[in-house]
Amino acid sequence: MVTAVVFDVGETLLDDSREWGAWADWIGVSRHVFSTVLGAVTAAGRDNAETFQYFRPGFDVARERQLREEAGRGEQIDDSDLYPDARPALAQLRERGLWVGIAGNQTARAAELLRALDLPVDKIATSGEWGVAKPSLDFFARVADMVPDGPGETVYVGDHRDNDVVAAKAAGFRTALIRRGPWGYLWADDPLVRRDADWVINSLDDLADLLAPR
Structure with missing residues (x-):
């Protein structure tokens, strides 16, 4: 039961559209391009955080998230x-x-x-x-x-x-x-x-x- x-x-x-769009804006990549790469990562069955590595190798998601918060561009729900x-x-x-x-x-x-x-x-x-x-x-x-x-x-x-x-x-x-x-x-x-x-x-x-x- x-x-x-x-x-x-x-x-x-x-x-999640708004949050992914905010990440694309943060790293200076068009939302279309970011979404396309995210889709390729997804289709390969890999962690979506790997998407950032194509644009900025060594990208630290936790650190960048903190920087977004400090810049007043943090998570919104x-x-x-x-x-x-x-x-x-x-x-x-x-x-x-x-x-x-x-x-x-x-x-x-x-x-x-x-x-x-x-x-x-x-x-x-x-x-x-x-x-x-x-x-x-x-x-x-x-x-x-x-x-x-x-x-x-x-x-x-x-x-x-x-x-x-x-x-x-x-x-x-x-x-x-x-x-x-x-x-x-x-x-x-x-x-x-x-x-x-x-x-x-x-x-x-x-x-x-x-x-x-x-």
Whole structure:
């Protein structure tokens, strides 16, 4: 029986377009070119942070993120960044009695910004706060600690084959991949996704009826 649902953040709840565009602007590359290289990195199944190395070898993402903050050009998250189905789906799941959480590979600052949105969830946590990131099993151990009934009764929802579906399944969670964002579209029919995803969905609106039908 599913009693909890935990969501990834980027390209699951949030449209990352603004943040990637801000990075392109920061390093002085056209958004089109940056997006194209990011797509190539994605298609190769590599970490998206590698995108920066094509433009600035040795690029230190953490350091540059701090410089962006100091320059007043840091992370921004508001309701306009949420996918239209995000808030309604979170609310509907809670209304049907499920515990709802958010846990993704995001900065501690992103956690603050997400909490400021007053989303209808029980808990929000990020890798930046925990000091451990997906796809590490240690990350999912932290997720298991935060949910009420452990991983076997929890669905982890995300858009990424390796970080979300495969890693969460290895940690004992049930999993759903959303066909959204570059990773979700590319990997929705991947053999590893077919092996490890309990569901592949096209919208977060699908979850309530799948997990807690009336």
